Amino acid sequence: REAFDWLMLYRKLRGGAAAVDGPADPFLSEASLHDVRLQPGTVYWQAQQTNLEYLLLLDADRLVWSFRTQAGLTATGTPYGGWEGPNVELRGHFVGHYLSATAKMWASTHNDTLRAKMSSVVDVLNDCQQKMGTGYLSAFPSEFFDRAEALTTVWAPYYTIHKIMQGLLDQYTVAGNSKALEMVVGMANYFSDRVKNVIQKYSIERHWASLNEETGGMNDVLYQLYTITDDLKHLTLAHLFDKPCFLGLLAVQADSISGFHSNTHIPVVVGAQMRYEVTGDALYKQIATSFMDMINSSHSYATGGTSAGEVWADPKRLAATLSTENAESCTTYNMLKGFPQLIQMDKGNSICGLL
Template identity: 80%
Template sequence: MQGHYMSAAAKMWASTHNDTLAGKMSAVVDALHACQQQAANGGTGYLSAFPAEFFDRFEAIQPVWAPYYTIHKIMQGLLDQYTVAGNGKALEMVVAMAGYFGDRVRNVVQRHSIERHWTSLNEETGGMNDVLYQLYAITNDQRHLVLAHLFDKPCFLGLLAVQADSLSDFHANTHIPVVVGGQMRYEVTGDPLYKDIATFFLDAVNSSHSYATGGTSVSEFWYNPKRLAQTLSTENEESCTTYNMLKVSRHLFRWTKEIAYADYYERALINGVLSIQRGRDPGVMIYMLPQGPGRSKAVSYHGWGTQYDSFWCCYGTGIESFSKLGDSIYFEEKGSKPALYVVQYIPSTFNWKSAGLTVTQQVKPLSSSDQNLEVSLSISAKTNGQYTTVNVRIPSWTSENGAKATLNGNDLQLASPGTFLSVTKQWVSGDQLTLQLPINLRTEAIKDDRPEYASLQAVLFGPFLLAGLTTGDWDAAPAAAISDWITPVPSSYNSQLVTLTQESGGSIFVLSTANTTSLTMQPRPVGGGTDAAVHATFRVIPQGSSPKKTRKRRHLTNGTSTTEPTSAMIEPFRLPGMAITNSLTVSGDKSSASLFNVVPGLDGVPGSVSLELGTRPGCFLVTAGAKVQVGCHSGGEAQGFLKAASFARAEPLRRYHPISFAAKGARRGFLLEPLFTLRDEFYTVYFNLGD
């Protein structure tokens, strides 16, 4: 965790140059330096939160959990403090650590064998090869290069070298960092084999082992290729694996400029990284990202992160991931003809120093009703400089039909999806490049080549994976065109949302669909972001008025004359297209849905409402403890009846996200929202689109 903090702090400081953060991270390095100099360590360079005896066990192939994994994090954090934050003391500390562990590995090989050392690598060692190759690139010390290569784990990289997808049963997050280290070996030595290894690896994971989020692993391990249907559970997509897969794709993009790697980065960033933060709760990350039907992030969070100290490693990757959200938006190609690659659509400003330009990217916020993603790049130039090229990614998920690009209002010939739009000119202040990219709904099959699972499909809106709010039902009702069974939720629907409450015994209760098919009263949830809040939110849909339904009536408690509002259907928030029936159950058959007259509350409390059945004048929805039933008013009931038939109309506990869709299901409707927006609600990301 401490190593991740140093990496995260360095990267966040590089973005903000915040003085408080600079002071904190400098103090951490100073404190660790003091630890490293302790007499108990004999000035050997050893630095760790656990005794060196753990490495005795590691080298003797005795049980001990991953000491090198944590050493890698400390070394990487210190190296980032040097390369990103400019702390020279941190580099000295990393060099000292490399010297200590180099001696240990050398002793194992000399006293036993290289095979003994390789056997020890079957324990998780993190990215030891990665950080040591980085160190070699700085020091040019051959000892660092040799030690890095000794952590390359040939039994794993060798399989990839012969292009064998034998990932099954390998611990995913043990081995992805080894591939990243192999990529650094290619960078510092030019050995093309390691480029080929990384290329094959990412292709194998993407084609056979990844979910629609871009993430991978089940219970931390890889499963059989193209057999993911039976892996859907709470234990999918360890967050650390997504963190490391982004590194793999970033390197490959830098080397090749292939759009596929940038597209993957976008998918994994939006749906994998952003989704591990529970809603907008700052600093609250989850370890696994559930993919099974009717699962919740709350299960992952409470089931792992609060019980096992060892899983703070994934909170470490979490804080580091959120410290570098600006990573990989822009890539610069240096040389006699500088070029800029705009790879991700994230509002940001880039100071392109070598070209004397500042590029400001703005992205129009999306809603489900939008048919285009709109991006604009504004240029500010210090001087009239050289001719340079700006390349903007045209993602594979868009289409040519309806796409548009302009430069200062003049149309440009737009490149095809999966390529770059390139504009070369002598840029001046005020230049503006705009893109209009069609964004559509689509389905994507789970990676499973067995015919019986061909109907399991995820739904995406451009790069956004949509999750359906459900506790387990995943049978959809697809039509020939996706627009026939999935429709946008207009933002105006938010004004029709309400939570209905009652007070009893000093506690607040809410009308809820927690029993799925019928109404009940439940304790008021603390706030939004929970499944209880979803169940306690309703959409009141006006149905118009008629002479029979709009009439003068005496208020049943104070005798004043009122005019009833228009009748309405009541739709549970989580069940679009369905409504409350006369028997107070939920149905998708509109003919059986009840029309309720929403009238002033029978209890006479200002602002309260009562729900009168349109087909049974004088009969109301009333509560009796947790039970909700129909009660008819005869005029002589006690105050208890009037109170039980009256509700306070509170602010809705849940609102529609701007990107929300209603999908038709075989037995119910589904509300679809981007996975990354959810906190603790129950959801599914794969639907059964069978007949």
């Protein structure tokens, strides 16, 4: 993973020792996107140009409209619609995707116009965070988390926060924007205090129950952040997003994942893989390996995709689940994130036969 490579390089340059020793030198190491260029005229280059044109087409003021409004700043233009609509509870998550996409596209092309545009979005988001003054940053109010913590209906606020945090972290690790790192640290500290308050006021069980919703890869991004900050607060918070009711099943290698919402839980496993890479905790290597074995042996279709309607079905009756709702693209994307990490964890041995 690009981000992880850069984080490890950063640690080596700093000469700092991890608070918890990680595994030995990785078997695989990616080349930096800054050092790779696609051959003009190839189908891959054409696809990259299409993505670049799309990212350049997006309007910065429209992207940050709901963030400005939430922070009490003047918003110009009109907001985007769809899931970014100002009345949609997932608003803001696309901006996180945009920050990740532009950071990696800029590293691959060094397009000056794109760099200026993505930097301007980070600047506006920083203004919003500074205006609110708590470290919180989102396009929706913090009251959404009050509802999550009270176990009342709300549409996946941590899912969106993960996208924003990962986007900002990519802007730092891939595009070198130091302001973005300060912002994601502020967000992590804010949510560390929130989670601590829930546990102290209610119980750890209340916190676990609040995670019975899509939380994205909160554990993943926090483990990445910890490798930069060496702040045990960030490591602890990452642990608190390692969903035990799911990872516990994988730890004892119980193929009991039928009925679980796939796109909620695949990112949790990707985070468990990062926990192993960062801390060297062998249990989390076993968890990730068991998960991939289960998916590939009994929960995958011939295409390699998994789940029906984003839910894992009875592995003995997969044929009965075939419809137009199989192997959703979000689920496929998150599975693809897990494969490279697993190969590295396995030192390129047995798991390679799965590809």
